[in-house]
Each structure stands twice: as C-alpha cells, then as structure tokens.
Amino acid sequence: MTQHESRPDPFDTHGTPFPDALVPPDRMPAIRTAHDLERTWCLLMGELGFAAPQLWLLLILDGRPGPIMKLEVPLRxxxxxxxxxxxxxxxxxxxxxxxxxxxxxxxxGGAMRTPADLAWARVLADLSPWPVHLANDLELRVATLDDLGATG
Known part of the structure; x- marks a missing residue:
C-alpha cells in the first residue's frame, strides 16, 4: 500500500534509479515486478485525488510502459x-x-475498501497477468487475492 505522502523507493530491485517525476516513455524504468508496476502507477498518477471514478489501462510492451488510456467509468x-x-x-x-x-x-473518497472497488478488481483481474491496483484520494494499493475473494 502506498500512502499519499510516501515516495517510491529511489532504487528498484535491480539498482536502477527510479525517477521521482514523470519522464518520457523511452526513459521510464522497465516493469519487471509488481513493485515496479506500483511505482509506475505512482509516477503516472502524480498526486492522489480523483473527481470521478476512473479506469486506467497501461500497455506494457517488452517490459516497458507503453500507451495509457484513462476512462471515466461508473462507480460500480x-x-x-x-x-x-x-x-x-x-x-x-x-x-x-x-x-x-x-x-x-x-x-x-477515503481509504476504506468498498464493494465497488472489489467489483472492479474482480472484473479486471481476469484480463491481465499483472495485479490490479486500486486508488482513492488517500492511497494506492494492490487488490490482493483476499480482496478478490471477499464478498461485498
């Protein structure tokens, strides 16, 4: 879970510096692990805070961040x-x-996991080999296996 005020670790597991600001796509670090993906989301989102529910789709090409789509979606x-x-x-x-x-x-909204968060996580989990991430105005977190199996 990444808190609003926290910064990504400045070095990834491979010793490569991870930028603390958005850089051109060809200079973005590779995405090899779930941790790399979480830090990439942090860079792409910037400060947390959302006016409406959004679905972000990131294409990962040869381990590198590719095109991004951001769509407004219903709450559930x-x-x-x-x-x-x-x-x-x-x-x-x-x-x-x-x-x-x-x-x-x-x-x-706040950090409490909602039934709508879980519904979106379940839908998206079947469409990607990568873990689904959930964000709100206070935190970014991975949808865990427990989240995906929870009712509500």
Missing part, C-alpha cells in the same frame, strides 16, 4: 461492462502484439 461495473470489457481490452492489446494490459481503478 454494470452488466454491460462485464460483457463488453474483455472483448474491448483484447482489441486494444491486439494492436500491440506481445503487449500486456495492466489496470488501475481509481475513485474519489
């Missing part, structure tokens, strides 16, 4: 989202052969 996924999202993501990923999708669901 609708039945249409459950049916259409897998096909839409597959189409996006197919544009970049070998790419993998990583997801972040962000919403306004």
């Amino acid at each position: 996924p609708h039945e249409d989202d459950l049916e259409s999202l897998p096909g839409a993501i597959a189409e996006i990923v197919a544009v970049a052969p070998g790419a993998e999708a990583a997801f972040l669901y962000a919403r306004p």
